[in-house]
Amino acid sequence: MTFKEALESGKFVVTAEIGPPKGTDISETIHHMELLKGKVDAVNVTDNQSAVMRVNSLSICKIALDHGLEPILQMTCRDRNRIALQSDLLGANVLGIHNVLCMTGDHVSAGDHKGAKPVYDIESVQLLKIVDALNNGRDMMGNELKGATNFFQGAVVTPEANPVEPQLIKFEKKVKAGARFFQTQAIYDIEKFKEFMGFARRFPVKVLAGFVVLKSAGMANFLNKFVPGIKVPQELIDELKAAGKEKALDTGLNITARHIRQLKEEKICDGVHIMAIGMEDKVPIIMERAGLL
Amino acid sequence: MIITKQKDRDKLMECIKKHDKFFLIGCSECATLCGTGSPEALDEMEEFLKGQGKTVTGKLVPKTGCQTLGTKIELKKDKEACDAADAIIVMSCGAGTQSATEIFPDKPVYPANDSLFLGNMTRFQMFDERCSLCGECVIGMTAGICPITNCPKGLLNGPCGGMSDGNCEVSPDIPCAWVRIYERQKRLDNIEEMKETIEAKDWSKGQKPGRLYAKKQKEETKG
Ligand code: SF4
Ligand code: SF4
Numbered sequence: 001m002t003f004k005e006a007l008e009s010g011k012f013v014v015t016a017e018i019g020p021p022k023g024t025d026i027s028e029t030i031h032h033m034e035l036l037k038g039k040v041d042a043v044n045v046t047d048n049q050s051a052v053m054r055v056n057s058l059s060i061c062k063i064a065l066d067h068g069l070e071p072i073l074q075m076t077c078r079d080r081n082r083i084a085l086q087s088d089l090l091g092a093n094v095l096g097i098h099n100v101l102c103m104t105g106d107h108v109s110a111g112d113h114k115g116a117k118p119v120y121d122i123e124s125v126q127l128l129k130i131v132d133a134l135n136n137g138r139d140m141m142g143n144e145l146k147g148a149t150n151f152f153q154g155a156v157v158t159p160e161a162n163p164v165e166p167q168l169i170k171f172e173k174k175v176k177a178g179a180r181f182f183q184t185q186a187i188y189d190i191e192k193f194k195e196f197m198g199f200a201r202r203f204p205v206k207v208l209a210g211f212v213v214l215k216s217a218g219m220a221n222f223l224n225k226f227v228p229g230i231k232v233p234q235e236l237i238d239e240l241k242a243a244g245k246e247k248a249l250d251t252g253l254n255i256t257a258r259h260i261r262q263l264k265e266e267k268i269c270d271g272v273h274i275m276a277i278g279m280e281d282k283v284p285i286i287m288e289r290a291g292l293l
Numbered sequence: 294m295i296i297t298k299q300k301d302r303d304k305l306m307e308c309i310k311k312h313d314k315f316f317l318i319g320c321s322e323c324a325t326l327c328g329t330g331s332p333e334a335l336d337e338m339e340e341f342l343k344g345q346g347k348t349v350t351g352k353l354v355p356k357t358g359c360q361t362l363g364t365k366i367e368l369k370k371d372k373e374a375c376d377a378a379d380a381i382i383v384m385s386c387g388a389g390t391q392s393a394t395e396i397f398p399d400k401p402v403y404p405a406n407d408s409l410f411l412g413n414m415t416r417f418q419m420f421d422e423r424c425s426l427c428g429e430c431v432i433g434m435t436a437g438i439c440p441i442t443n444c445p446k447g448l449l450n451g452p453c454g455g456m457s458d459g460n461c462e463v464s465p466d467i468p469c470a471w472v473r474i475y476e477r478q479k480r481l482d483n484i485e486e487m488k489e490t491i492e493a494k495d496w497s498k499g500q501k502p503g504r505l506y507a508k509k510q511k512e513e514t515k516g
Contacts (some may be wrong), residue, residue, distance in 0.1 A: 110462070123450060
């Protein structure tokens with residue numbers, strides 16, 4: 001079953017994330033793929049995440065495909081103009097990549113090439129419209145294509161943005177532009193997420209809740225302070241603190257598993273997206289504890 | 294107006310090191326308001342160059358440095374001083390500097406300033422960029438606030454995921470342009486407009502180098 005079929009069938013889907021390496025040694029990346037194979041429904045491959053230059057998303061998507069994983073091509077608008085984006089989309093499709101996640105992309109000032117010229121010729125809503133056009137056999141200018149693409153296109157949303165209203169308006173625009181599924185920024189407060197889902201459920205799209213495992217109380221505080229759109233509630237921070245240094249990571253895994261289990265049991269959303277950020281080996285553990293394996 | 298700041302003096306000296314005698318040109322408009330091309334700034338530059346063992350043959354603050362023809366006429370009275378100089382130092386924006394390039398085909402011309410942006414003066418000598426001269430203004434659809442300039446990514450359809458408590462991901466000193474647009478649309482009771490997708494921009498409208506013959510265009514519009 002493909003990722004799209006899984007979502008459409010009503011299965012509670014799980015996606016994970018692969019961050020391409022900085023350099024040509026892909027042995028660790030392949031090791032992570034082996035860990036995730038047969039367990040998750042698809043893997044996102046990030047696109048120069050945090051504006052740090054790495055192997056491109058497209059190549060690692062192809063390698064994932066060759067290793068039996070279904071890739072989701074993350075595409076940001078930071079580094080390519082509309083010609084390059086469309087050309088890469090066509091290229092991805094002919095390589096057998098059928099899922100794409102359209103994003104704006106972190107600003108170059110966050111990365112390791114701060115003097116780079118940021119592109120943003122188009123942005124996420126417009127990119128979704130382009131994917132829709134390509135799926136209908138035309139480029140964004142209306143020129144006919146010899147062979148249409150068949151992408152299943154998604155987008156991102158930050159349910160805990162403050163203020164949230166402009167973010168929800170953009171969510172609506174993304175739906176109108178053709179987004180079929182959404183993956184969210186990491187969430188930690190299920191009650192608040194339910195509120196967001198109350199809004200999102202008014203639209204014919206699938207939503208995967210984002211997860212980043214908390215390794216310690218310190219990490220939680222860091223996320224609260226420095227990562228936009230992430231709010232870790234105090235009781236979780238207290239829980240991690242109470243667990244002590246030795247047990248903190250294990251507690252973090254339990255928290256994630258507990259939340260995922262609740263989302264699934266209460267049918268709050270359609271699946272989850274686990275961003276392991278270097279702890280890919282923990283993804284199967286989380287899935288097991290959440291009752292998904 | 295065009296916002297300029299003085300170049301680092303070491304960098305300027307590096308550029309002009311092979312010359313000894315200079316004529317200085319300022320500008321009474323933007324560069325004077327910025328304090329980079331005013332009569333005082335030219336005096337100060339003259340003192341500095343003298344201190345470096347150089348000679349200043351003369352100086353002029355033309356009315357509008359970027360008005361090439363007018364500046365050329367104003368410079369007529371300084372012909373001798375100009376002839377005596379081996380190079381021209383211009384203390385205005387890059388446009389004013391290139392007026393001098395055109396006026397002096399046989400003399401090297403050096404900018405003393407860096408041109409930064411088209412700015413609004415919010416208080417005395419405090420400048421903020423509000424417009425990037427993109428060639429086709431969209432702020433009729435964005436509550437009169439330019440997202441191309443005020444958002445570091447120039448996004449046209451709402452805030453990115455990096456917005457934090459109303460501020461931009463690039464710096465907490467930048468209010469997120471899309472939160473500002475949202476607040477203003479709300480105030481104007483116009484939130485519905487924010488739900489409309491703005492199409493990909495036609496950047497060819499701002500193709501470089503820009504050129505406009507306003508008189509001819511006016512005649513054409515009249516038909
Ligand atoms: S939309 Fe273009 S012309 Fe209008 S204010 Fe912004 S940059 Fe200037
Ligand atoms: S936070 Fe707001 S102003 Fe900053 S890049 Fe994102 S949308 Fe633009």
